[in-house]
Amino acid sequence: MPKITLSPRMIGVLVPIVSAVFGLLVGAIVMMVSGYDPIAGYGALWEGMVGTPRAFGETLRTMIPLVLAGLSVAFAFRTGLFNIGVEGQLLVGWFASVWAGYALHLPSVLHIPLSILGAAIAGGIWGVIPGFLKGKFKVNEVIVTIMLNYVALYLTYDFIKRFLDAGNEKSYDIQETASLASTMLSNITGGSRLHWGIVVALIMAVLMWFLIDRTALGYELKAVGFNTHASQYAGMKVSRNIVLSMSIAGAFAGIGGAMEGLGTFQNMTAMSSFTGIGFDGIAVALLGGNNAFGILLAALLFGGLKSAAPQMNFTANVPSELINVIIAFIIFFVASSYVLRWLLSRLSKEGK
Known part of the structure; x- marks a missing residue:
């Protein structure tokens, strides 16, 4: 029987798909070992992801910032850098967009682009810092970006409490002219919080x-x-070029924060812990192969898993925390891509 011919390009496409399948299979095994029904669990998960227009809308909404976070990680990686500071860049971008959305009084045609631009600039500046230290003094960007995450977390907390606090540790709501919320998209998706940020993410x-x-x-x-x-x-x-690369990566992350501030929440909470979006962006970039269009698909999967996790708990009595286990195993298999490539190449005539 002749072997299937798989080109290196096809193997590169199959690796993340196989990784996702293996991750889901291991998740099913964990469910069975823990005494849960994997068929019921995954049935509830599917229903929570795409079972209704509202569920699909929430999947897309959750996907939006993950796309931007994944693009930030991937852009830096494609240029030989490791941007572990997406979380901090996203937070400063979120704050900048909310400040511009609240403080400026402009028509929507100007207010929305300027608010997004402010987020991109803030995230870009946050990326310039590790880029400058790396380019000028050869300081490891991984260490610097990790530390800057904490600086961004507590700096935005302080700024919200100091300048924008509307009570209950939340900022003032943005002006309606800066909002990405869409009644049309909400109606189409059965009342979900899907907003025009989906268009921004695609662009x-x-x-x-x-x-x-x-x-x-x-x-x-x-x-x-x-x-x-x-x-x-x-x-x-x-x-x-190192500084420029990190600043562009930071700008992508900052725009991801703007999608939350101008789209989903319309404000910003003074956070005492990380959102997790920036760290999930690393997984999205890995699963997407650091390719822009692969990242869209990876973010769609992760967005669905994140948004549908409570449905597993409510419908099938499967702990929603299991989603983190599935995601962890998907990342594990992506990280083991060398083994997967070897196995796939064995099926190919090129693997001889």
């Missing part, structure tokens, strides 16, 4: 693909990431 995914794969700037950024010494010898400004 940003296309922008990331175009910038990194279709422009001279993207080529230069990738070249610096692959080999800094060769890039420097070729006349490229390595330090400048």
